[in-house]
Amino acid sequence: xxxxxxLARSIHFVVVLALSCHxxxxxxxxxxxxxxxxxxxxxxxxxxxxxxxxxxASDAGHFPLSLTLVHYSTQEICDLRIVDQRKxxxxxxxxxxxxxxxxxxPWAEGPAVANSGIAFxxxxxxxxxxxxxxxxxLPVPNARTAxxxxxxxxxxxxxxGGISFGDTFPTLSWQNQSRGETALGNxxxxxxIHWKPVGSVxxxxxxxxxxxxxxxxxxAILLAGSLVWWLxxxxxxxxxxxxx
Amino acid sequence: xxxxxxxxxxxxxIYFLCILGIAIFGLRKTxxxxxxxxxxxxxxxxxxxxxxxxxxxxxGTLVGTVGRHYxxxxxxxxxxxxxxxxxxxxxxxxxxxxxEFGAVTIPDYLAVRFKSETARALSAIFIVxxxxxxxxAQYQACGVIFQAIFxxxxxxxxxxxxxxxxxxxxxxxxxxxxxIDFLQIVIVVSGLLFAVPVLAHHFGGIxxxxxxxxxxxxxxxxxxxxxxxxFGYSLAFGLAMAAAPYEMVRFYSMxxxxxxxxxxxxxxxxxxxxxxxxxxxxxxxxAIFPNLxxxxxxxxxxxxxxxxxxxxxxxxxxxxxxxMSNVNxxxxxxxxxxxxxxxxxxxxxxxxxxxxLLLNRASIxxxxxxxxxxxxxxxxxxxxxVIVETRFLASFFFVPIIIGLNSTxxxxxxxxxxxxxxxxGCLVWSVWxxxxxxxxxxxxxxxxxxxxxxxxxxxxxxxxxKANLDGAMRSGT
Numbered sequence: 001x002x003x004x005x006x007l008a009r010s011i012h013f014v015v016v017l018a019l020s021c022h023x024x025x026x027x028x029x030x031x032x033x034x035x036x037x038x039x040x041x042x043x044x045x046x047x048x049x050x051x052x053x054x055x056x057a058s059d060a061g062h063f064p065l066s067l068t069l070v071h072y073s074t075q076e077i078c079d080l081r082i083v084d085q086r087k088x089x090x091x092x093x094x095x096x097x098x099x100x101x102x103x104x105x106p107w108a109e110g111p112a113v114a115n116s117g118i119a120f121x122x123x124x125x126x127x128x129x130x131x132x133x134x135x136x137x138l139p140v141p142n143a144r145t146a147x148x149x150x151x152x153x154x155x156x157x158x159x160x161g162g163i164s165f166g167d168t169f170p171t172l173s174w175q176n177q178s179r180g181e182t183a184l185g186n187x188x189x190x191x192x193i194h195w196k197p198v199g200s201v202x203x204x205x206x207x208x209x210x211x212x213x214x215x216x217x218x219x220a221i222l223l224a225g226s227l228v229w230w231l232x233x234x235x236x237x238x239x240x241x242x243x244x
Numbered sequence: 245x246x247x248x249x250x251x252x253x254x255x256x257x258i259y260f261l262c263i264l265g266i267a268i269f270g271l272r273k274t275x276x277x278x279x280x281x282x283x284x285x286x287x288x289x290x291x292x293x294x295x296x297x298x299x300x301x302x303x304g305t306l307v308g309t310v311g312r313h314y315x316x317x318x319x320x321x322x323x324x325x326x327x328x329x330x331x332x333x334x335x336x337x338x339x340x341x342x343x344e345f346g347a348v349t350i351p352d353y354l355a356v357r358f359k360s361e362t363a364r365a366l367s368a369i370f371i372v373x374x375x376x377x378x379x380x381a382q383y384q385a386c387g388v389i390f391q392a393i394f395x396x397x398x399x400x401x402x403x404x405x406x407x408x409x410x411x412x413x414x415x416x417x418x419x420x421x422x423x424i425d426f427l428q429i430v431i432v433v434s435g436l437l438f439a440v441p442v443l444a445h446h447f448g449g450i451x452x453x454x455x456x457x458x459x460x461x462x463x464x465x466x467x468x469x470x471x472x473x474x475f476g477y478s479l480a481f482g483l484a485m486a487a488a489p490y491e492m493v494r495f496y497s498m499x500x501x502x503x504x505x506x507x508x509x510x511x512x513x514x515x516x517x518x519x520x521x522x523x524x525x526x527x528x529x530x531a532i533f534p535n536l537x538x539x540x541x542x543x544x545x546x547x548x549x550x551x552x553x554x555x556x557x558x559x560x561x562x563x564x565x566x567x568m569s570n571v572n573x574x575x576x577x578x579x580x581x582x583x584x585x586x587x588x589x590x591x592x593x594x595x596x597x598x599x600x601l602l603l604n605r606a607s608i609x610x611x612x613x614x615x616x617x618x619x620x621x622x623x624x625x626x627x628x629x630v631i632v633e634t635r636f637l638a639s640f641f642f643v644p645i646i647i648g649l650n651s652t653x654x655x656x657x658x659x660x661x662x663x664x665x666x667x668x669g670c671l672v673w674s675v676w677x678x679x680x681x682x683x684x685x686x687x688x689x690x691x692x693x694x695x696x697x698x699x700x701x702x703x704x705x706x707x708x709x710k711a712n713l714d715g716a717m718r719s720g721t
Contacts, residue, residue, distance in 0.1 A: 033535075068534065070456050072448060099455025135448050140534050147537045148395060169446050170549055185392075186533045186545065189456070192446055210445050211552035214438050218555050221434050 031143035032057045036152040045132040056143045057117035067103040069137040080124040136191045150183040165201045166194040166209035255557040267420045287497045293510020298425035302570030303385030306563045308627030311539030313526020317464030324519045326478020330485030335508040340501040341649045351585040357648045360656030368581035375574040376615050381629035382567045383619035392544040406612045409568045421572050428565040435559040436521035443528040453531040476685025483638035487645045579607035639666035639690025658701040666694025
């Protein structure tokens with residue numbers, strides 16, 4: 001019995017040792033996102049206003065806090081402003097690259113909301129003069145939420161008389177025809193919304209959405225595969241009988 | 245219950261019904277230990293290739309590798325080259341020769357080739373121990389997935405996984421698991437092929453995703469790892485793949501040597517598709533959700549929040565089925581180590597076929613529950629646990645299996661010395677190098693020590709001859 005216990009203890013030791021001596025280096029930063037409330041208001045096909053209230057805590061020193069927004073080539077992000085909760089402006093440094101607009105915020109600029117945290121409000125307008133806006137960049141802070149918590153609130157408001165159709169990301173639950181909401185565990189870098197005035201949405205608009213086509217394609221492959229499998233097994237069974 | 249959960253439950257139920265049907269089919273065809281462990285050597289190249297791919301494509305790939313691409317970007321893709329190099333070694337130097345040898349388990353082969361019951365016992369114990377680590381990764385991944393979808397505690401997810409896998413593993417053995425693996429790999433590949441365009445469409449294109457990721461961190465689209473690090477990881481995966489007992493036992497179930505070679509080719513096809521899709525999936529998920537709490541969440545968050553409900557559900561089912569497939573293969577190999585090699589050959593050599601079959605099924609049940617305790621403690625991320633296991637596996641098995649199959653050199657002392665030395669070298673270096681900057685990977689140390697001891701001991705003891713190898717081959721068949 002003692003030998004068995006000793007063996008079990010040795011195995012436990014080796015397994016724990018092996019498991020503990022290597023881990024991924026994927027984590028970046030130690031900010032924690034404690035609140036993210038984003039409001040997307042679509043004015044017309046070429047203008048969308050975005051505002052977001054963001055609260056962030058840090059438990060391990062201060063380092064550059066930043067917001068990253070996807071930069072779509074046909075879009076322009078105008079009137080970007082970041083204010084604290086008393087609506088005082090926060091100075092920022094901005095860097096526009098091919099793929100993103102990175103906004104750096106000095107930690108000391110925001111008023112503390114907890115022992116070591118800040119809150120601020122971000123607002124901007126997305127303008128696209130050449131095509132309809134379907135993808136809207138969201139301000140992604142370099143902070144993580146806690147596992148399993150749905151702290152990220154996103155609301156989309158369509159213009160009066162507008163209705164959503166086809167693919168939407170993130171998936172929204174519609175409170176009425178023009179207002180959709182969702183709660184997520186993590187901040188997405190964009191929201192995707194297709195909309196049209198009520199009455200102009202055709203059946204084809206709903207059917208030829210990528211999500212419907214993808215689901216249908218997958219189902220078709222599985223059904224076709226099952227049919228081929230069934231035909232092959234019937235043929236094999238027939239061959240077996242004739243061989244016997 | 246939301247729309248996704250409902251879709252998921254429907255798809256999962258249909259999938260489990262299919263598995264149950266195949267398991268019952270396997271049970272009706274399984275009468276002896278040989279049926280159970282090798283499917284009476286009846287598996288053809290397409291099913292065989294799918295089985296090899298499904299055995300390798302596990303949570304380590306669909307959760308761990310996607311997570312690794314999510315966290316570190318594109319450079320991890322070079323590790324696949326090491327893995328494919330391992331498959332080439334397997335196709336030329338291992339698979340056909342082992343199939344010709346005709347053993348039932350890897351410890352069987354080592355015992356006959358090196359005329360050593362100690363080599364048999366050591367390898368059987370290592371298989372049980374090493375695969376316990378791999379099971380920890382699979383269970384942990386399953387816990388993450390269920391927590392993301394249903395918010396349930398990981399322990400419930402692990403118990404569901406164990407019970408459903410036990411059902412088809414204990415009922416039908418290798419035959420039913422081979423057909424289920426084929427179904428699984430079809431779902432995995434088609435799920436990935438549909439998921440990637442949807443992700444790219446959502447973000448607005450792969451090129452834009454690349455530019456966006458570059459602005460987040462330039463290393464994501466460049467070199468996160470340096471060449472030496474990638475070489476170390478590739479070596480670990482490649483050599484472990486070439487000498488992985490749970491892949492090699494699949495060769496035993498194939499019809500003949502030619503089938504083994506074709507099956508490895510088919511396996512390459514599946515893997516090429518999977519590698520490309522997994523890379524794109526990881527980086528596109530990073531572009532859409534740049535700051536996930538853990539890289540291991542990338543697959544499930546992507547399926548839950550981005551993919552359409554049916555494809556998303558199917559992808560999650562594919563994930564779970566890949567985990568089940570891997571758990572199933574591991575349990576078959578580890579339980580064979582206990583029942584066939586330790587009990588049947590060492591403790592009670594005169595035991596009946598029926599008794600060993602019963603003990604095999606009992607071992608599967610016992611071994612499936614042991615890693616739960618470790619998985620609940622989450623020592624590391626999934627891919628890191630898989631890396632640890634591959635390092636030890638390669639260090640322990642590569643030298644005696646590859647050299648043993650292809651050279652007359654070496655006897656029991658060299659086999660035992662190389663296995664213990666490889667394991668010890670890898671363990672000592674892993675512990676020493678943990679947290680220190682070093683360009684030498686633990687697998688390089690393990691293989692080096694193992695190879696050196698093999699040649700040293702075979703020279704000192706003068707063991708091994710052409711007659712020895714030929715005799716072993718004959719007695720194996």
